[in-house]
Amino acid sequence: MRSSAWYSGEDRNAYMHRAWMRRGVPNDSFSGRPQIAIANTASDLTPCNAHLDEVAESVRHGIWEAGGVPLNLPVVSLGETNVRPTAMLWRNMAAMATEEMLRANPIDGVVLLGGCDKTIPSLLMAAASVDLPAVVVPGGPMLTGTFRGTPLGCGTDVWRLSEEVRAGTLSREAFLESESSMIRSRGHCNTMGTASTMGLLAEALGTTLPGTAGIPAADSRLLAQAHETGRLVVEMVAEDRRPSQVITRGSFRNAIVALAALGGSTNAVVHLLAIAGRLGIPLTLEDFDRIGGDVPLLVDLQPAGRFLMEDLYRAGGLRAVLGQIVDLLDPDASTVTGQPLVAGLDNAPIWDPEVIRTRGEPLLPAAGIAVLRGNLAPNGAIIKPAAASAHLLTHRGRAVVFDSVEDLHARIDDEDLDVDADSVLVLRGCGPKGYPGMPEVANLPLPAKLLRAGVRDMVRICDGRMSGTAYGTVVLHVAPEAAAGGPLGRIRTGDVVTLDVAARRLDVDVPADELAARDPSPAMAEALARPRRGWEQLYVTTVNGADTGADLDFLVGSSGHAVARESH
Known part of the structure; x- marks a missing residue:
């Protein structure tokens, strides 16, 4: 394994690496166990990701159980609602910093914990560039809040209500009263905004354990999936299953099809282009129109529809959506499990056809970007x-x-x-x-x-x-x-x-x-x-x-995970 370049041997450098990292871990931690980083974007200043420390604990348990050594690695966290002038200014910096830390450290694989808009794109850009076995755990959307008996769409209703204030149809007092109802629980925005979109597209790209994306942040099933992801990443290291093998041109086809069917965020365009650029996969604006232009809109979620992310999950989630359009997906595109994305989609039922429409009764017949x-x-x-x-x-x-x-x-x-x-x-x-x-x-x-x-x-x-x-x-x-x-x-x-x-x-x-x-x-x-x-x-x-994709010109492409040995 890659980490053996640090830990194996009897020279002074190996001694120093092992001695400083012992800190109570089992003695066999440095002799054959894969070293797994948990790239964690938890931060109190990124409120949508504040719960990821708890998710990381479940990942840790799964890694230990499968024979790996979990290592918490805090990485740059970008809170969409707080940083000025815009979190997008630092997406590329977060990707570059994460890539460099993964390459510089004795890491054999990585679990990527993100949620808020720029965190999952930056983590995937980093993973694509360093090309170590990597799997995403999306932090999940918040539960639905209500104001005066009406569900609130996080973000979408901010725009709507603020315009009603300016129109004179809603008092400023009522607008401010709704503020305490907007955020009901941990998690990112509960509309089909960029955070929800990129979590779901991470699964469509094949980079999550199937069935993980879209689980509400407060749902205990997210912790169960996080535990299973910890076990999975150890298997991925053993089989050398890396982003360059998982994410192919067919994976991007699947992401574009999913983007259209979900009514997802336009920001996904710039993020998918950037991720493809890191992998050296040719992807253009025309691909979004050519692949997604005639895909029906199946999900009735704000801002394009009525419902919210908690509803999408109870209605069957992403896999129920993909099951309706399986003929439009690339049948060979793989996932981090080694199995195709399409595997099992014929057994993905819709539990609420108001939230997830059938192929025969879409909200719109053609809904792509x-x-x-x-x-x-x-x-x-x-x-x-x-x-x-x-x-x-x-x-x-x-x-x-x-x-x-x-x-x-x-x-x-x-x-x-x-x-x-x-x-x-x-x-x-x-x-x-x-x-x-x-x-x-x-x-x-x-x-x-x-x-x-x-x-x-x-x-x-x-x-x-x-x-x-x-x-x-x-x-x-x-x-x-x-x-x-x-x-x-x-x-x-x-x-x-x-x-x-x-x-x-x-x-x-x-x-x-x-x-x-x-x-x-x-x-x-x-x-x-x-x-x-x-x-x-x-x-x-x-x-x-x-x-x-708005990446930096010198970051496009992959540098791999090789690193020169140091001399102390």
Whole structure:
């Protein structure tokens, strides 16, 4: 095993490694037992992951039981609700730090504990790059909270209720009263936001013990699965079952199909692209449209539907969903168990057909992420039709342009703002380089005067991201971003924008030579990030575009797990 490079032998280096690591472990811990890291993103500042220390204990028991040595390894934890300007700024740093710690230490395999939005993507990027046997335990969603007898969708109802306050239909006192009801238990958001999506897609990729993703965080069955995962990872080390063998191009097909059927977060696009890049697997925006475009929406969950993650689990969970679309899955794509993902899906019943629809009665017949191109998005942009208003999926309107998030906040509720329900709201300078970190601001708040008039959706365009818990007719991830010279930086208020989702087009009605001749907006350029030191400078100078996953250019690809021996 890899760890024997540290622990075997009688020289001074081996002596030091063993002596410092004994600390009460059995004497045979260094003679043939696999050393298993538990990459743990538990943190009080990542409230959705705060319970992962308890999950880690169950993993530890399983590892010991199977003959391994469990080793807690706290890794970078990114709390979506707290860190500023956006957790996405540090996804690549978390992946890089985890990769380096796994490579640098006497580790034979790793269990990856994540939950909050960026933690599972960063852990999978790290595991893909270091390529040691690895398995994910998603932390699971919180239980459903209620306010005045109504279930609350974590995140989604924040957007909804806050807009009702701005519209004058809900008092600020009632809005603040709902705050204590939003988070009922441990766990991440209970809507089909990014955290839920990436936990479920980790299973669709084959990187979890089947049946684990989507178990509520407070459900004791999560601890049982964590225990079994501890036993499984020891087996994986013995059989040298690594990410490069488990995650194949077929695995990404399965993840894209699952993403569409679940009505999952648009953020999954940028995360799957980044994970594929670490493995050297060719994956493009077009693959999301080609593979997922005609997949039916089967799950009636917020923000695209009515129910919440606790309902999905009781209705049969991910495997019940996949069982309805097994013919669309890659039959050869494997899992961490060594068995195909499709194994046993014919025995995955739906227990509540209101929550999980059958293939014959979907919510929508085609629900995948739509990839748009045109003179506003030469490298692509995306939209989630399932979360959009059907009447806006084909639309022409006059652009109302905001040059920064600060500009948006300063003017969106100005009673003199020249805007109507047919206008197209454009926010730029929010891509990976621009803000930086590609913040979740693409679902722009609607002007208060239009909310008061009853308007609840408008076409919105941005080079940033939106929360997976958000909804609306939002075109996002526009590439190239404005900060990288994209045409979004050269359009002006008053230009006519055309959105045609069926034709997969996003255009501005400005002649090509005129658009090219325009200078980028000076106000936008003034607002762009100009870091002078630290991680932010490294990020801005090396980050790739959203259309390829927004990884750092020097992190794409795998470096493996080899490490030079030290000399004390």
